[in-house]
Amino acid sequence: MRAIVVSLLVLGSLFCFLLLLPIALLLHSLHQLRLWLRVRNLQCFTCGMRMGASSVRLAETVMRKQMEELRRQHPNVDFRVQRTFDAICPTCGTRYRYDEASQQFRLTQNHQG
Numbered sequence: 001m002r003a004i005v006v007s008l009l010v011l012g013s014l015f016c017f018l019l020l021l022p023i024a025l026l027l028h029s030l031h032q033l034r035l036w037l038r039v040r041n042l043q044c045f046t047c048g049m050r051m052g053a054s055s056v057r058l059a060e061t062v063m064r065k066q067m068e069e070l071r072r073q074h075p076n077v078d079f080r081v082q083r084t085f086d087a088i089c090p091t092c093g094t095r096y097r098y099d100e101a102s103q104q105f106r107l108t109q110n111h112q113g
Helices: 002-039 053-073
Strands: 094-099 104-112
Touching: 002 053, 002 094, 002 104
Parallel strands: none
Antiparallel strands: 094 104
16 A cells, blocks of 8 residues: 555656646746846946847856856855846946846846956
8 A cells, every 4th residue: 555655656746847847947938038038128227338148148157157166166065056147247247137026137236246
């Protein structure tokens, strides 16, 4: 009896995982699409230059380098880092956070990189 219950739990968990994974990927893709569509017309609040898709790529690159540095300094630590910026002006380095509620970019508290 116990083996049947365990088998059903495993199958149920696997089914939920297979159901939720595509939904999570779809939601992430929609978030990224909204981000890219909003940033293409954004002008930097500091220097006035148009930001474009390069600002999102720059933010991803900076975040990736920060994570690599943390992993290098602390190889046995599992980090849970909250992203504090979604776009960086390629001209002046001003950092922006995308606000889902208002669907706008806002300056971060420490907006100068």
